[in-house]
Amino acid sequence: MHIKLSGGNYEVYVYVPNNYATTANAKYTVYYNGGSTVRSINQNNYYNAWVSIGTYNFTSGTTKRIRLTDATGETNYNLRVGFDAVKFTPR
């Protein structure tokens, strides 16, 4: 059963798996109450780990999302972007 977020401050964590995550510039865009921001993570540094991308205020009922794309700016097309779970921890 999926639980919708109640309004408030949440620290957002993204899960970086132990494989297929070799980009040095994974750009996560966080859409929160009042705007959006981009946080870059070097996925090489994490191995099956929750990685914090900051604390944001989210309001109940409004659109909120975390977006990750393959546009890392890198030209080595052998590198890969690993997508996985997202965690919202109340703060």
Next chain:
Amino acid sequence: MLVNTKNKLIIALITLLSVLSIVGLKSVHAGPARQSLDIKSVKIDFDTPIDLDVFIELQKNHKFKQQILEGEFTYDGTPIHDFYIINESNKIQDIKSEYIKSRKGLITDTNKNNPSSKNGEIPTFDNITLTNVTLIGEGKSVEAIKKDISNKNIKVKNLNEKDLGEIKPKDKVAPKKVPTPDESQMESVTSAAVVPSIPMSGTSYFYTSSAGGRYVQQNMTWPSVSFGADQTYEHDVFLYNYDRKTYLNGASIAYPGCFPTTTYAATSWPSESKPYLDTRFSDSLSFCEIDELSYTIGAAQANAIKANTNYYTYIRTAIGNDTADKFKVQAQIGHRTPSGCYTTWCSFGDASYNLVPAWSTVVPGTLSWQYGQSIPNAPSNVSITDPTANSLRVNFTDNASNETNIYVERKTGTGGTWVSLASFGTLTGTGNWYWINSSLASNTTYCYRLKATNSSGSSPYSNEACGTTTGSSTRSEVITDDKSSYFTKGGSYWWEASIGYNSHMFWTYVNGSSVSSWGENFN
């Protein structure tokens, strides 16, 4: 290999094919074509060494990206195992005369650096025989020459094959959890580290070769040897392209493959140690290593190495930067998997030790070294993650392999006073570690720093990193996985069932600066 390889990609490629064909994903191939390469590497051990002329005839009808020919000879009573490399991009007209020239170059170069050598007359090397060959090329070329060898009734003792299309550019190494820290003896140095089976002294030489190009010679001596039956040893020399001018810029046609091509290599390790050469060619099929260049000779059967013997490795490159390089030398102890395979791709590193600290500055030149005779490098990359109401995770990189202890200090709040907290003793080799600091107060900020020590003294402190424990909250933590309906994705992507959070994750390739694949999470 310098990097560990896992076989997961091949599973993923099979998964990918089945996903596309069976499930019929509405994925669009908006990005550039990203096909896997049909490149194979095969190492063939001959039952009895074959004449070089015979092999030259055999290979001339086939096209390979790289061939490594291995032979053995004795000079001045020292048995030498050598590697002669033929690259597609560096076409050699007369293989035999170039091989002979390389052997003579080896002897001339090493005689200069080995004062105890009797400098005997240089042999003519008219009869070169090959113990084994490693061939890298398209699958069909590999199959064709295997057939030719069979047709000529040349007996093969061992044959190991590797699909290089599956080799990934970079693999990750999991951080290890530190052993239970000793909080009772904070200021006393714990017992001395167990001495690993690595050479404790040696000399590094970087000079212009008498046979052309540049050579890297590494002399080394083990005071004692205690390798297990399936253990490997690798002597890794790293050159740092300090000025970023002379090579490795990825564009120069003078350096096809982005770095100076290895043309010849040799070692005086015993043949029973089953030496192998890692040219890094396999890792560099499609991308350039701009900053760092590595030269590696390994011993797949390391327990054949003898104590108190002066050994050397020698690698010659076609061209070399000899003005502004820096270098380091690492010893790597690893193991073979499977244990019956003696190639570079069956050797997996377990622990590395810095013999010459990074980045020493004598290239070109000579440097004598002794292991562990200096204060350890400081830990780095300290970060604080995974806060709970009563614990924080302290992540750090151990950069020293000669430390006897690593201490962690903590202060409460960013303005507090540093207090010694725990010590971890010797952490094997270098690498990433973490420690969970528990029994903390909720909603409180703590800062951490580390240092490494040995009998010579203490390293500088690492960076400082702070984290805040969580408070109690009536709101719940929410997790959405990529398998949930709140997770959407588009473009071309693949998934893997056996890894990631909740045993499932998906991935795509990087695509420069325009978006063609993406995933997002709603809540």
